[in-house]
Amino acid sequence: MTAAPGTPAATPRRNLPLLGRPPVERADAARNRRRILAAAAELVATRGVAALSMDEVAQAAGVGVGTVYRRFGDRAGLAYAxxxxxxxxxxxxxxxxxxxxxxxxxxxxxxxxxxxxxxxxxxxxxxxxxxxxxxxxxxxxxxxxxxxxxxxxxxxxxxxxxxxxxxxxxxxxxxxxxxxxxxxxxxxxxxxxxxxxxxxxxxxxxxxxx
Structure with missing residues (x-):
């Protein structure tokens, strides 16, 4: 199925439920994850899903774009996170x-x-x-x-x-x-x-x- 305009291309679906504790992470990894998710959420809130960009999220979070890709795989993975x-x-x-x-x-x-x-x-x-x-x-x-x-x-x-x-x-x-x-x-x-x-x-x- 073709994705609607302005939405990331379809990828294998991630589970949405999040009961339970997040995976145990190193302190620096957990800190980067929080910064990336906060930056992504702010970008979507102010400019919409179509504006969700790995590069812009990395810049706003103060991390390398490679870090974002390694943690979330692609734009859809980041959106699900x-x-x-x-x-x-x-x-x-x-x-x-x-x-x-x-x-x-x-x-x-x-x-x-x-x-x-x-x-x-x-x-x-x-x-x-x-x-x-x-x-x-x-x-x-x-x-x-x-x-x-x-x-x-x-x-x-x-x-x-x-x-x-x-x-x-x-x-x-x-x-x-x-x-x-x-x-x-x-x-x-x-x-x-x-x-x-x-x-x-x-x-x-x-x-x-x-």
């Missing part, structure tokens, strides 16, 4: 961070906080996530999706024990397809706050039944 880095932080926040996103709040509050945080997380990297879904449409339903689904099932069962939590978890995740979020934001002109308000409406029935 940026997704993975952000995903680790997001999962850590809802699994073990402070409430209401993390443990310690009631199920309704955590459900709302999770959906709001996922809306922000998806919007933040929508171009990179679009690239991942173009690379392999099945990727959306692997790894990170499974983590989100299991988390939502637990929250829905806490908020509404009689509900079909497995189905509703899929239904609540459906609005986060990257192509839909991009369409809402760019074609329909919806703000992230409007998307969050719509998500609140979706879970209001759960709140009443709970």
């Amino acid at each position: 940026v997704i993975d880095d952000r995903e680790r932080r997001f999962q850590a926040a809802f699994l073990s961070g402070p409430p209401p996103l993390g443990p310690g709040a009631d199920a309704h509050a955590r459900l709302r906080a999770f959906l709001h945080a996922l809306a922000e997380r998806t919007d933040e990297q929508v171009d990179l996530l679009l690239m991942a879904e173009l690379d392999s449409p099945a990727a959306r339903f692997e790894q990170s999706y499974d983590v989100y689904h299991r988390h939502l099932v637990l929250l829905i069962r806490g908020a509404a024990p009689e509900a079909d939590a497995v189905y509703l978890a899929d239904a609540l995740l459906a609005p986060f397809a990257a192509n839909l979020v991009a369409h809402q934001r760019r074609t329909r002109g919806m703000s992230v706050e409007r998307i969050k308000a719509g998500l609140d409406a979706l879970i209001s029935g759960l709140a009443r039944s709970g």
Whole structure:
């Protein structure tokens, strides 16, 4: 399949889920990795995926371009690494961070906080996530999706024990397809706050039944 304009050429798909600790690295290697990922994320945020360049990332990170190629292989590999880095932080926040996103709040509050945080997380990297879904449409339903689904099932069962939590978890995740979020934001002109308000409406029935 030909990649969409402005996206890196397709390469063998990298896994998106990032639960668990990153590989053990030397201190200097870990420092370079953080600098490279931060520089790549900033470049994508300010100029888009089409502007992602190994040379520019290396220059912004203050490392040699060979270091970037050795660590990430190619531009697509670097893009997936940026997704993975952000995903680790997001999962850590809802699994073990402070409430209401993390443990310690009631199920309704955590459900709302999770959906709001996922809306922000998806919007933040929508171009990179679009690239991942173009690379392999099945990727959306692997790894990170499974983590989100299991988390939502637990929250829905806490908020509404009689509900079909497995189905509703899929239904609540459906609005986060990257192509839909991009369409809402760019074609329909919806703000992230409007998307969050719509998500609140979706879970209001759960709140009443709970």
